[in-house]
Structure formats: C-alpha cells, structure tokens
Amino acid sequence: MEKETIMLPGPVAINPRVLEAMSRPIINHRGEKFGEILEYSTQGLKKVFKTKNDLFILSGSGTSAMESALGNLLNKDDKILAIVNGKFGERFSEIGSIYGNCISLNYEWGDSVNLENIKEVFEENEDIKVVTLVHNETSTGIINPAKEVSKIAKDNGAVFVMDGVSSIGGNYVNVDDWGVDIAILGSQKCLAAPPGLAMISVSDDAWDMIEKTKHRPYYTDLKAYRKSLNKKPPQTPYTPAVSLFFALEEAIKIFLEEGIENIILRYKKYSDAIREAIKSLGLELFPKLNEYSNYSNTVNAIRLPEGINETDLKKGMKDRGIVISGGQERLKNKIFRIGTMGYLSSQDIINAISALEFVLKSLKCDISIGSGVSRANDILFN
Numbered sequence: 001m002e003k004e005t006i007m008l009p010g011p012v013a014i015n016p017r018v019l020e021a022m023s024r025p026i027i028n029h030r031g032e033k034f035g036e037i038l039e040y041s042t043q044g045l046k047k048v049f050k051t052k053n054d055l056f057i058l059s060g061s062g063t064s065a066m067e068s069a070l071g072n073l074l075n076k077d078d079k080i081l082a083i084v085n086g087k088f089g090e091r092f093s094e095i096g097s098i099y100g101n102c103i104s105l106n107y108e109w110g111d112s113v114n115l116e117n118i119k120e121v122f123e124e125n126e127d128i129k130v131v132t133l134v135h136n137e138t139s140t141g142i143i144n145p146a147k148e149v150s151k152i153a154k155d156n157g158a159v160f161v162m163d164g165v166s167s168i169g170g171n172y173v174n175v176d177d178w179g180v181d182i183a184i185l186g187s188q189k190c191l192a193a194p195p196g197l198a199m200i201s202v203s204d205d206a207w208d209m210i211e212k213t214k215h216r217p218y219y220t221d222l223k224a225y226r227k228s229l230n231k232k233p234p235q236t237p238y239t240p241a242v243s244l245f246f247a248l249e250e251a252i253k254i255f256l257e258e259g260i261e262n263i264i265l266r267y268k269k270y271s272d273a274i275r276e277a278i279k280s281l282g283l284e285l286f287p288k289l290n291e292y293s294n295y296s297n298t299v300n301a302i303r304l305p306e307g308i309n310e311t312d313l314k315k316g317m318k319d320r321g322i323v324i325s326g327g328q329e330r331l332k333n334k335i336f337r338i339g340t341m342g343y344l345s346s347q348d349i350i351n352a353i354s355a356l357e358f359v360l361k362s363l364k365c366d367i368s369i370g371s372g373v374s375r376a377n378d379i380l381f382n
C-alpha cells in the first residue's frame with residue numbers, strides 16, 4: 001500500500017507519538033492516573049482556548065458539544081439567533097430549533113456575515129437569549145467575525161456560543177478577551193488528535209443561564225461534568241473514551257511544545273502558500289470576504305474550474321497519495337477543500353500543489369504546470 005497524506009479539513013494526520021500513546025493498556029477511569037491525564041488535558045486546553053472559564057472534555061465528536069451547549073442553555077421557548085453562512089452554522093440552527101425558538105440569519109454559503117444585520121435582528125427581538133456563530137466555517141473556508149459578534153451579543157444581554165471546532169489552536173482565538181461564553185473545539189482538527197473528543201468552555205454568564213434550564217440533555221449535562229471534574233481524582237460522569245484521552249494528552253504535549261502562536265503561524269503559512277498557488281494557477285478562492293471576515297488558516301475552499309468534476313479531482317489526487325475534500329451538500333461539485341491542520345510539513349503542501357497541477361491538467365484544465373508549485377515554494381521556503 002502506498003503512503004497517503006491526509007489533507008482533509010479534519011480528521012487530520014497524526015504524529016506517531018500520539019498513535020503510540022493511544023495503544024497503551026487501558027487504566028481505571030476513576031483512578032489517580034486517569035485523573036492526572038484529565039487534569040493535565042483540561043489545563044492545557046485552557047491555554048489553547050485562552051480562557052480561565054470552566055472547560056470540559058466530552059467523549060463525542062464536535063457536534064456533541066454543539067448540542068451540549070444549546071441543550072444546556074435553552075428552555076423550549078427561549079429565543080436563539082443562529083447566524084448561518086455555511087453547513088455548520090446551519091447545524092446550530094437545526095439544534096437550536098430542537099431545544100429553543102430559533103431565528104436564523106441566513107447568508108449564501110461562502111458569503112460574509114454583515115454585523116448591521118445582526119444588530120437589526122436584536123432591534124426587532126429584545127428577548128434573544130443566545131447567539132451562535134461558527135468562527136471558522138469549515139464548509140466554506142471563511143473566518144467569521146467572532147469577536148465583533150460576541151460584543152453585539154453581550155451588549156444585548158445574550159450569551160454567545162462560538163463553534164471553534166476547526167479554529168481554536170489554528171486561527172487566532174482569545175475566548176476570554178472576546179467574551180465568548182461557550183467555545184467548542186473538536187479533537188480531530190488543530191490539536192491533531194484522533195476524532196472522538198470535544199471540548200467545551202463555559203463562562204459564569206453561561207452557568208447563570210444553565211442554572212435556569214429545566215430539561216438539560218442527560219449525556220452531555222454540563223452540571224454533571226462539572227460535578228465529576230471536581231471529584232478527587234477528577235473524573236467524567238460516564239465512561240470516557242480512555243484511549244482517546246491518552247492520545248489527547250500526548251497531542252496537547254506536542255502542541256504546547258511547538259507553541260500555540262507558532263502553530264497558528266505555521267498553518268497560516270501553509271494556507272497562504274496554497275491560496276497564492278491557487279491564484280497563480282488561475283483558479284478562484286471560494287469565500288467572499290468583507291471588512292470583517294478573512295480567509296481561514298486551516299481550510300482552503302477553492303471553486304472547481306468549469307467542466308471539472310469533484311469526484312474525478314478527488315480520485316486523481318488520491319491516486320497521487322493526497323486526500324482532499326469536496327464540497328458539502330449544496331456545495332458539492334462546486335468547490336474542493338484542502339486542509340492544513342495536523343502532522344504536515346511544508347513539503348507536503350508543495351506535493352499537494354504539484355499533484356493538483358498534474359490532475360487538473362489531466363482533466364483538461366488550462367493551467368501552466370509548475371506555476372503553483374513555484375509560488376508555494378517562494379512562500380514556504382524563502
């Protein structure tokens with residue numbers, strides 16, 4: 001079997017140290033050693049989130065933490081504003097409709113959100129309790145203005161929930177400075193750990209609201225998580241995915257050894273190189289930016305050139321050992337996505353661009369072989 005480089009926007013390639021940690025024998029999840037791992041990971045993640053708020057690690061993927069946030073905060077008639085400009089924003093609106101009374105502020109997927117529209121929704125609705133936003137909309141490669149939206153939410157007395165599943169640890173985030181009440185991360189993204197764990201931070205304002213919720217979800221009840229974490233040794237309420245916690249502890253060690261700011265800069269450099277290469281090949285980046293949005297450091301969404309089919313492109317790339325993503329749902333066959341998170345090197349980025357050039361050419365796309373690679377090389381190695 002030939003080597004494959006996984007360049008999805010999550011799950012991502014993992015350092016062998018993490019894989020090795022995951023293969024350790026199972027230990028008692030109520031014992032001292034597990035308590036130490038949980039404590040180390042919780043404190044390490046607070047550094048990554050830049051928060052002093054409570055933080056919990058759920059055994060479940062990112063969506064479990066999205067559901068936990070809204071399920072714990074909302075009573076059935078509470079109004080929630082979900083800002084939607086991609087698939088994961090839409091997921092928040094779907095969850096919000098189950099647990100509360102959800103108003104969605106919808107944009108075309110890939111478009112930027114407009115802060116004036118958000119203020120207008122607040123003018124028309126005084127009683128919005130919760131606002132949700134996806135910071136890094138993985139489906140479109142756009143960074144949404146989380147700090148600014150947080151301020152609008154807080155000025156209007158609402159709790160701000162930020163999906164940072166694919167941004168925390170890879171794009172600049174400061175949970176406490178931005179006033180994010182609930183922030184969410186997935187293990188399989190910037191931390192370069194395996195999929196299956198989700199992290200959620202909870203502010204005092206969020207706790208005040210949670211105290212008033214009558215029917216919280218059972219499995220992701222945040223009060224149960226808080227109670228167990230305060231035990232000696234610290235624990236989780238239900239059996240945790242022990243092997244994934246071994247992996248997470250090691251991934252956090254590696255992450256902190258390199259340093260948060262260095263990792264953010266590295267992911268940014270990879271993405272700058274990909275975007276510049278794409279432009280020099282005459283292809284078009286998908287996000288439509290405004291003054292408040294930006295391109296993501298962690299996922300690059302690129303418009304499929306005229307006449308190129310997503311399946312053919314992905315297959316061509318895979319045949320060359322590079323695994324990339326297509327578009328989700330309505331973006332299928334419209335875009336493709338290249339992730340930069342995880343255990344990658346600058347040369348992996350060059351290899352991906354090189355493969356892309358040859359695959360596009362073989363699919364009869366009018367590009368000049370070498371121009372993308374050369375541009376990426378300038379950025380990565382000069």
Ligand SMILES: Cc1ncc(COP(=O)(O)O)c(C=O)c1O
Nearest residue numbers: 061062063088138163165166186
């Ligand atoms: C921004 C964002 N939010 C939420 C999710 C959902 O996470 P999961 O698939 O781990 O449940 C993802 C997954 O890709 C994501 O990128």
